[in-house]
Amino acid sequence: MTDGLNNAITRREILPLAGLVAGLGLGSGLRWWRRGQSALAPGQGVVLRPPGARSESAFLAACTRCAQCIEVCPDNCLLPVDLGSGLLAAATPHLIPRQTPCHLCRGEEQLLCIAACPTDALAPVAEHRALTMGTALIDQATCLAHLGTICRACWHACPLIDEAIVLDERGRPTIVEEACIGCGLCDHACLVEPSAITMLPFGRRTAEVGRAREVERG
Amino acid sequence: MRVPWTLARRSSALAFVCLLVLGRSGLMGIFQGTTANSLLFGRLPLADPATALEVSLASDSWPKTLWLGAGLVALATLALGPVFCGWVCPLSQLLEGVRSLRRRTPPSRQASSNPVTRRAILLCFLAIALVGVLPLHAALSPVHCLSRSIAAGLDITITITITGCVLVAEFIRPHLWCKHLCPMGAVYGPLGRRAPLRVHLDPQTAGRTLCGLCTTHCPAGIPVMERFAQERRPWIDDELCTRCGACVDACPKGVLRLSFNSTPWRQRSGPSRAKELVEGCSGH
Numbered sequence: 001m002t003d004g005l006n007n008a009i010t011r012r013e014i015l016p017l018a019g020l021v022a023g024l025g026l027g028s029g030l031r032w033w034r035r036g037q038s039a040l041a042p043g044q045g046v047v048l049r050p051p052g053a054r055s056e057s058a059f060l061a062a063c064t065r066c067a068q069c070i071e072v073c074p075d076n077c078l079l080p081v082d083l084g085s086g087l088l089a090a091a092t093p094h095l096i097p098r099q100t101p102c103h104l105c106r107g108e109e110q111l112l113c114i115a116a117c118p119t120d121a122l123a124p125v126a127e128h129r130a131l132t133m134g135t136a137l138i139d140q141a142t143c144l145a146h147l148g149t150i151c152r153a154c155w156h157a158c159p160l161i162d163e164a165i166v167l168d169e170r171g172r173p174t175i176v177e178e179a180c181i182g183c184g185l186c187d188h189a190c191l192v193e194p195s196a197i198t199m200l201p202f203g204r205r206t207a208e209v210g211r212a213r214e215v216e217r218g
Numbered sequence: 219m220r221v222p223w224t225l226a227r228r229s230s231a232l233a234f235v236c237l238l239v240l241g242r243s244g245l246m247g248i249f250q251g252t253t254a255n256s257l258l259f260g261r262l263p264l265a266d267p268a269t270a271l272e273v274s275l276a277s278d279s280w281p282k283t284l285w286l287g288a289g290l291v292a293l294a295t296l297a298l299g300p301v302f303c304g305w306v307c308p309l310s311q312l313l314e315g316v317r318s319l320r321r322r323t324p325p326s327r328q329a330s331s332n333p334v335t336r337r338a339i340l341l342c343f344l345a346i347a348l349v350g351v352l353p354l355h356a357a358l359s360p361v362h363c364l365s366r367s368i369a370a371g372l373d374i375t376i377t378i379t380i381t382g383c384v385l386v387a388e389f390i391r392p393h394l395w396c397k398h399l400c401p402m403g404a405v406y407g408p409l410g411r412r413a414p415l416r417v418h419l420d421p422q423t424a425g426r427t428l429c430g431l432c433t434t435h436c437p438a439g440i441p442v443m444e445r446f447a448q449e450r451r452p453w454i455d456d457e458l459c460t461r462c463g464a465c466v467d468a469c470p471k472g473v474l475r476l477s478f479n480s481t482p483w484r485q486r487s488g489p490s491r492a493k494e495l496v497e498g499c500s501g502h
Contacts, residue, residue, distance in 0.1 A: 023345055061351045062277035064254045064269060064284070065362065067370040071241050071250045080366075080373060088357055091366055091373045118255050118263060118283040119273055 047094040048182060048201045050078055051102060051131045052114040052122035056201075062121035065091040069113035069122060075103045078113060095133065097184020097199045104128055104159060104183060129160065134182030134201045136165075136175045143196040145172045154186035154197060223463020223476060230305040238308075238369040252365040253307070253402075254356055255287055263287035266302075268340060268405040269356045276347040292409060299413035300406035303396060304437070304460030308368065309361045309381065310396055314437050316388045333397050333407065333458065340401035355401055360384045393439050397458060407457030415461055417454040418475045419446055432465035432474060442474075453480070 050069055053059045070078045070093050077100040078093040093113070095102055105111050114122045125131055136154075144151035155173050158165045164179040165186060173186075187197040237249040237258075247260050255265035265287030274280045295302065303310055343355040356362060360380045367377040387394045396403055425447050432442040438458035442465050445451075454465075466474045 020341070023341075024348075057351065058277065061347075061353065062273060062279065062281075064265075064273050064353065064356050065366065066251045066254045066256065067241075067366055068251045068255075068257065070370050080370065082373065082375075087376075088352060088354070090357060090376055091363075116250065116257070118257075118265065118287065119277060119281040120279055121277070 046201065047081055047089070048097065048134045048184065048199055050093050050095065050113050050122055051104070051111050051128075051133055051181075051183075052117070052125055053133070054120075054123060059121050060089060060092065062119045063092050064119060064121075066118070067091070067093075068116040068118070069093050072112045072116040074105060074112060076100060077102050095184060095199075097187040098195055099188075101184035101188040102133065103185070104131075129163075129179070129181065131181040131183075134184070134199045135177050135180045136182070136184070136186055137198045137200055138173060138175055139196045139198065142192050142194075143173070144192060146196075151191060153189045153191050157185040157189035159183060159185060222467045224467050227305050227462055228311070231308060231311045234306045235308055235368055238365055241369045252362055252369050254359075254362045254365075255284055262290070264291055266402055266405075267292050267409075268343075268402045269353070269359075269362070271405075272343055272347045272355050273353045275344055276351050276353045295406050295410040295413070297413055298415045299410035299459065299461040300403065300457070301410070301415075301461055302406050303400075303403055304462035307361055309364050309384070310437075310460075312364075312381070312385060313388045313395060316385050317392050317437070319389065320392065333404070335398040336400055336404040336407075339399060340404040343401055359402070360395070361400070361402060397438065410461075411455065411457040411459075413461075414478050414480075415476070416480075417442075417459065417461065417463070417465060418477065418480060419452050419454070420473050420475070421450070421452045423471060424452075424473050426473075427471065429470070431468040431470065435464045435468035437462055437464055 049056070049059055067080070070080060077095055079096060079100070080091050081089045081094050110124070111128075114124050117123075138146070138154075140146040150171060152167065152171065152173070155161065155165050155167055160179055160181065164176055164181065165173050166176060167173055182199060182201075184199045187195050187199050190197050238252065240248050241250040241256075248258070250257050251264075253266060254269045255263065257263055263283050263286050265284050267288040270284045270288035273284070291302070346352065346354050358376070358380065360377075360383075363373060363377040364381050367374055384395050419442075425443055428443060428447075430443065433440070433444060436442055438456070438460060440454060440456050440458055442454060445454075445456075461476060463476045466476050
């Protein structure tokens with residue numbers, strides 16, 4: 001009787017264990033394949049992520065949805081993503097610059113949302129210039145300056161004045177994609193309704209910097 | 219006068235809800251975050267171990283702050299038992315409310331003390347995190363959703379949908395969420411099962427009346443006295459026991475005690491008290 005009992009117990013214990021080992025092996029294989037497949041192009045998403053966010057997929061993996069960044073933002077810029085952007089992105093933070101652009105904590109050395117994030121969903125950056133929230137895009141068909149009026153609202157609002165937005169000889173603003181960090185202050189400042197500036201969560205700069213960071217991480 | 223454990227527990231859960239709301243207001247120095255992870259007094263990190271593990275697996279990194287918090291919570295659970303479930307979790311309070319709408323029925327004598335399903339669910343979520351590179355539980359757990367909604371007014375729609383489903387399920391089948399589904403409990407339960415803070419039974423007097431009040435009042439559905447009658451273990455050994463003290467409050471004879479102190483009754487209060495209790499019970 002004891003033999004039968006022992007057998008029953010060992011079989012009972014070994015089956016889930018074997019299942020676990022097989023599952024883990026299969027899982028790590030799949031993961032390895034998946035990681036290779038998605039070279040984690042930054043800004044795959046459709047929403048603007050807070051400062052310090054890396055690629056969309058890496059951000060979604062590391063964000064615990066704890067809302068600490070949303071709670072600490074001094075200007076209440078960060079908003080939770082609603083259900084419309086998909087169930088899996090729900091409750092993660094994002095920016096709607098036309099409503100509330102990122103003021104970069106008004107000159108603070110360390111951005112509060114990055115400091116509050118307990119994971120590396122929002123990772124510290126060397127300086128504000130290295131941020132990659134997105135890239136501004138000017139619609140020349142509605143921009144007042146491009147239509148011939150004198151308007152420098154976006155140029156004045158830009159925290160990287162004459163670096164990310166430059167004025168040409170006729171006073172028309174142009175975005176320098178390599179320098180734009182995507183804070184959205186220009187979008188917020190635009191006088192035209194709807195705004196002549198669109199904030200794209202992707203762009204040449206975000207792609208380059210993001211790729212460099214992925215390489216750094218290995 | 220002794221404060222009833224249940225009152226203390228309701229106050230504790232209410233205090234946690236107040237902390238969550240404080241995070242939303244300007245007083246961020248005191249508390250920020252949700253049940254997934256939080257920061258107390260601006261420096262003390264706290265994190266749910268299950269969520270921390272899931273996020274770490276998904277993101278392939280083991281962030282220090284998160285794991286310091288998870289470690290602190292795990293230590294507290296090792297010392298105090300799965301107190302998060304009974305004393306902090308806002309959802310468990312709602313579920314208790316739903317159960318109180320039903321007539322109290324004693325659990326069956328064979329009520330499982332071995333919640334396997336929730337462990338399997340935890341493993342599933344960890345596998346999804348590992349393979350899918352996505353912390354699904356962190357995003358959709360009704361506990362986290364509820365605390366997010368309280369803390370920051372986030373995703374009210376999701377919270378109402380998910381929490382509503384859990385509440386309705388609870389009404390149809392009591393203890394469904396906490397006992398069988400919650401992956402957080404699957405970590406807290408085994409971690410805190412043998413914590414020194416336990417409900418002790420007085421072996422001298424336990425089981426004399428079999429009024430069953432402890433069993434009917436147990437929010438986890440543990441057949442307290444029935445199991446004692448079978449196993450004669452002088453404390454409640456069950457990973458579902460959240461140290462809520464409802465059985466202690468319910469017992470008219472003072473047979474149960476929630477404390478770190480495992481000294482038997484006799485040595486503590488002399489044989490006369492045990493005798494007195496025995497007589498008191500047998501008079502019933």
